[in-house]
Amino acid sequence: MTFPSEPRAVGRDLPRRDGAVKVLGTATYAHETPLVNAAHLHAVQATIARGRVTALDTAAAEALDGVVAVLTPGTAERLASTEDRELAALQGEEVAFRGQVVALVVADSSEVARQAAALVRVEYAQQEHDAELRADREDLYAPETVNPDFPTDTAEGDVDAAMAAAEVSVEETYTTAMYHNNPMEPHATAALWEPAGDGLLTLWDSTQGVHSTRAVLASVFGLDEARVRVVCPYVGGGFGSKGQPHVNVVLAAMAARAVPGRPVRLALTRQQMFSLTGYRTPTIQRCRLAADRTGRLTAVAIDVVELTSRIKEFAEQSGVPARMMYASPNRRTTHRLAALDVPVPSWMRAPGECPGMFGPEVAMDELAERLGMDPVELRIRNEPGVEPGSGKPFSSRNLVGCLREGAARFDWSRRDPRPGVRRRGDWLVGTGVAASTYPVSRMPKSTATVRREGERYVAEIGAADLGTGTWTTLAQIAADALGVPVDRVEVRIGDTDYPMASVAGGSSGMTTWGSAVVEAAGAFRARYGSEPPDGAEASGTVGPPDERHAMHAFGAQFAEAHVHLDTGEVRVPRLLGVFAAGRIINPRTARSQFVGGMTMGLSMALHEKSVLDPRTGHVVNHDFAEYHIAANADVGTIEAHWLAEHDPHVNAVGSKGIGEIGIVGTAAAVSNAVWHACGVRVRDLPISLDKVL
Ligand code: MOS
Numbered sequence: 026m027t028f029p030s031e032p033r034a035v036g037r038d039l040p041r042r043d044g045a046v047k048v049l050g051t052a053t054y055a056h057e058t059p060l061v062n063a064a065h066l067h068a069v070q071a072t073i074a075r076g077r078v079t080a081l082d083t084a085a086a087e088a089l090d091g092v093v094a095v096l097t098p099g100t101a102e103r104l105a106s107t108e109d110r111e112l113a114a115l116q117g118e119e120v121a122f123r124g125q126v127v128a129l130v131v132a133d134s135s136e137v138a139r140q141a142a143a144l145v146r147v148e149y150a151q152q153e154h155d156a157e158l159r160a161d162r163e164d165l166y167a168p169e170t171v172n173p174d175f176p177t178d179t180a181e182g183d184v185d186a187a188m189a190a191a192e193v194s195v196e197e198t199y200t201t202a203m204y205h206n207n208p209m210e211p212h213a214t215a216a217l218w219e220p221a222g223d224g225l226l227t228l229w230d231s232t233q234g235v236h237s238t239r240a241v242l243a244s245v246f247g248l249d250e251a252r253v254r255v256v257c258p259y260v261g262g263g264f265g266s267k268g269q270p271h272v273n274v275v276l277a278a279m280a281a282r283a284v285p286g287r288p289v290r291l292a293l294t295r296q297q298m299f300s301l302t303g304y305r306t307p308t309i310q311r312c313r314l315a316a317d318r319t320g321r322l323t324a325v326a327i328d329v330v331e332l333t334s335r336i337k338e339f340a341e342q343s344g345v346p347a348r349m350m351y352a353s354p355n356r357r358t359t360h361r362l363a364a365l366d367v368p369v370p371s372w373m374r375a376p377g378e379c380p381g382m383f384g385p386e387v388a389m390d391e392l393a394e395r396l397g398m399d400p401v402e403l404r405i406r407n408e409p410g411v412e413p414g415s416g417k418p419f420s421s422r423n424l425v426g427c428l429r430e431g432a433a434r435f436d437w438s439r440r441d442p443r444p445g446v447r448r449r450g451d452w453l454v455g456t457g458v459a460a461s462t463y464p465v466s467r468m469p470k471s472t473a474t475v476r477r478e479g480e481r482y483v484a485e486i487g488a489a490d491l492g493t494g495t496w497t498t499l500a501q502i503a504a505d506a507l508g509v510p511v512d513r514v515e516v517r518i519g520d521t522d523y524p525m526a527s528v529a530g531g532s533s534g535m536t537t538w539g540s541a542v543v544e545a546a547g548a549f550r551a552r553y554g555s556e557p558p559d560g561a562e563a564s565g566t567v568g569p570p571d572e573r574h575a576m577h578a579f580g581a582q583f584a585e586a587h588v589h590l591d592t593g594e595v596r597v598p599r600l601l602g603v604f605a606a607g608r609i610i611n612p613r614t615a616r617s618q619f620v621g622g623m624t625m626g627l628s629m630a631l632h633e634k635s636v637l638d639p640r641t642g643h644v645v646n647h648d649f650a651e652y653h654i655a656a657n658a659d660v661g662t663i664e665a666h667w668l669a670e671h672d673p674h675v676n677a678v679g680s681k682g683i684g685e686i687g688i689v690g691t692a693a694a695v696s697n698a699v700w701h702a703c704g705v706r707v708r709d710l711p712i713s714l715d716k717v718l
Contacts, residue, residue: 028677034504034511035678037092038613042496042516043259052259056213056292058229063215064093066280066291067138068273069128070300071120074642075154075366076129078118082146086130091137093284095145096129101279105247110336111369112245114275121336122368123642124300126272131280131289154366157639158332159677160198160309165330165361172376174529177415179348182355184313184361187324191315194324195391199312199384199708202634202694204305205298205644206373206490207654210261212302213292214277220449221285227254229368230274233267234528235487242278258519260491264625265372267491269531270300289340299647303371304635306331308343310384314391316496317357320398320406322353327385328392333362334369341370342377344691346386346462349575352409365424366642372530374625375685378463385546386459386693387708390700394444398698401428401437401581412575420574420674423605424460427581430668431603435583445704452587452596457697461580461604461690465536468527468572473541475503475549475564481515482507484545487526488518488538490527493684494614495534501610502539502678506546508555524564532682535610540567545675571674578681580604582623582690586698592715597627597695598661605668608683615683619665622687627663628655629688629694636710 027523046052053059071078083095101115115128128145132138141664167177169638188194211464226248233239235255241251260267264304277291278638293301308331315324327347333339373379393400405425411418432438440456441447446453473486486502490496496516505509527537553561570576585599600623609615632653635644646652665687671679692710700706 029505032505035549035610036499036606036610037501039501039611040495041494041513042500043490053231054210054213054259054261054494055215055231056255058215060217060288063288063290064131064133064284065138065144066276066289067130067134067135068126069142069147070297071123071125071127071128071697073120073149073151074123074156076120076149076151078120078147079150080148081128085144086141089137089141089144090482091133092141093131093133095141096131096280096283102282104245106244112272112275114272114279122300122334122366125366126183126276129276129280130315131284142439143471154642156365156367156637156642158307158363160330162363163283165363168338168340168360168362171340171345171360171649175342175345178359180357182444183545184324184326184355184357187355188313189317191323192223192318193392193395194313195388195395196313197386197388197391199310201308201380201383201710203307203637204373204629204633205635206266206303206654207651208262208264208266211293211295211298212271212273214274215288215290216281217288218281225252225254226278227469228274229256229277231267232259232270233263233491233530235489235519236525237528238270238274242274245275246278255521256487256519260489260612263491264374265376265530266302268372268528269524273301277428295649296647299635299644300368303373305373305380306333306341306370308380310343312384312388315329316392316396318402320396322351322407324355325351325353325672326357328359329412330361332365332370334367335364337369338371343381343504345377346381348414349412350385350462351407351576352413356413374622375463375688378685378689382690383693383710385410387696388711390457390697391706399442401432404428405461410487415575417573417575420571420575420576421605421670421672422579423499423668423670424579424581425531426668427579427603427605430666431581431601432538434603434666437583444701445522449588450638453590453702455586455698455700455702457584457586457694457701459582459690459693459697461582461686463532463578463682463686463689465576465578466531466677467534467540467567467676468537471526471537471541471567472524472564473538473545474524474562474564475507475545477557477559479559481513482509483515483517484542485517485523486538486541487521487523488534489529491519491529493534493618494611498535498540498610498614499538503542503546506543532684533687535680536682537567539680540676541565544568546640549569574674576675578604578606580686582694584694584698586695586702588699588703588717593715593718595631595699595712595714597631600627600691601664601665602687603668604686605670606683606686607670607672607675608679610678610680611668616665618683619687620663622685623665623691624655624660626688626691627660627695629710630692631655631659631711692701
């Protein structure tokens with residue numbers, strides 16, 4: 026389907042349609058769903074990392090005024106499917122990680138539910154657990170594939186021989202920390218079965234995908250999908266942690282059936298999110314680069330060691346970006362996992378690319394240093410003509426354009442390459458650069474319906490808006506595809522009653538749902554011409570992606586770092602990113618996503634680290650008091666720019682995804698800037714002051 030080459034609504038800086046209700050506090054989030062006589066839930070969590078529950082005493086909890094029920098493995102219903110062990114709530118006595126749910130209190134208020142949960146007495150038969158990731162573990166294994174379905178290992182040429190023969194080389198180990206997704210809105214679900222305990226299950230859930238949540242819940246409870254409705258108009262962030270339902274959604278549905286006729290609400294606490302809703306695995310990356318004197322790469326290698334949980338495999342694809350980023354005749358990428366007694370890891374913003382561009386992009390800076398070459402030029406020199414590995418042409422690849430534009434904007438040409446020589450008062454000052462990339466994904470299934478309702482045109486699709494701008498940008502796409510003014514278009518999303526939409530993940534939303542809307546609008550115009558009657562309606566489904574091209578977005582990140590001479594305190598007063606991400610649908614919501622991603626990257630560089638104590642299997646800093654994220658005072662100037670890029674191969678609109686690329690490369694740029702400031706290479710995130718002193 027075609028899209029106007031000079032769109033009128035797409036590209037405009039329109040304010041968010043959902044902005045006013047959010048600012049006024051009237052947007053209804055899952056936990057605020059108006060429901061009569063709702064009961065509240067609170068989970069009881071295991072305090073051991075491995076073993077069995079031998080006794081559960083719920084008497085004191087049940088005796089508390091206002092407690093409706095306490096669900097335990099002894100009283101909870103048997104689920105139809107327990108194949109996904111993360112979701113098999115209260116199905117047995119086994120404890121597989123610290124924080125696992127062992128009982129669930131249903132009460133008249135959230136306060137009573139929480140108090141009662143503390144009164145449940147649990148006894149355990151503890152087994153020895155193992156929660157320590159090390160690269161020298163003997164039980165590391167190669168998963169069958171890495172997420173979502175990439176080969177685990179790749180090899181081309183002979184990296185060892187190229188390293189041995191190299192004029193210049195780098196061989197170092199880089200590590201990224203365990204990180205927890207921390208959206209502002211915690212995971213929350215309201216649930217109701219109608220009629221009582223049977224019939225239709227309605228879930229008001231904070232999710233990145235209503236249809237995918239419905240599919241999983243229907244399978245877990247053995248229901249026809251038509252008997253499950255999932256509603257989610259607003260999401261207070263997810264960053265991947267709401268990309269698939271976690272155990273809290275199952276618990277809510279289970280409890281709603283256990284108290285017939287009553288709706289229930291479950292909002293996890295911030296601390297509970299640290300064990301129940303996913304996180305990013307720590308990574309240990311052995312990176313090798315070899316080059317000739319002119320800076321041409323002769324070998325690129327990354328061997329990644331990560332963790333997964335013993336009950337469910339999650340294999341972060343951190344070695345994947347090194348497969349396509351730069352040209353090299355010899356290349357090797359591997360992934361190895363340790364299956365530990367830890368909570369189940371999951372998606373977190375730019376899974377794969379985010380951790381996987383840290384080691385290689387710092388290694389490129391180290392190589393530039395050894396070559397005596399500018400790090401921007403080194404990257405440009407290794408630009409591939411086609412996608413390494415696949416040999417496919419790029420649909421568009423403007424990494425060089427991003428690097429040059431960023432260098433010009435950042436005044437890079439005046440940079441003195443020597444480390445540790447610039448002082449401003451008590452601070453050492455440096456600048457650094459790193460590249461970004463993120464794949465363009467189009468999900469296989471999504472359908473939109475377009476309808477004329479009086480003077481308005483309505484576009485319906487079960488898409489999600491995580492704060493990303495979908496309410497607004499889908500209207501812009503629909504308006505141009507229909508050839509009508511954008512203020513006559515109404516968008517309806519976030520409900521399984523609307524046509525099937527893919528999950529808001531992998532930065533695929535606009536490509537996928539936008540394509541469905543363009544198809545629906547095309548069918549609508551073909552059927553009704555320019556005078557559609559009231560009630561006129563047409564649907565369209567996203568087509569298959571272009572298989573002939575390699576499709577990725579690219580970017581260049583520049584950072585300025587200050588390191589205090591006496592204390593080692595690191596400050597980043599300026600970040601600048603230039604991105605090539607196809608057509609930008611709305612500059613306002615796009616800038617917000619780029620800047621948000623870069624802020625999260627800054628936070629990863631300087632602050633974030635989940636501390637898992639191997640003695641207990643417990644993330645000890647499991648709240649905002651101790652898990653540090655960048656706050657306002659930590660963030661200086663962040664500029665996001667983009668190149669005018671229209672890529673006709675990615676989709677009719679020409680847009681690539683932008684939700685994730687902003688976090689990719691930021692931490693490497695900061696580490697490279699810190700080295701330039703003070704001469705210390707920090708290969709281990711976060712860059713805390715002890716590492717530069
Ligand atoms: Mo994103 S981590 O693919 O929701």
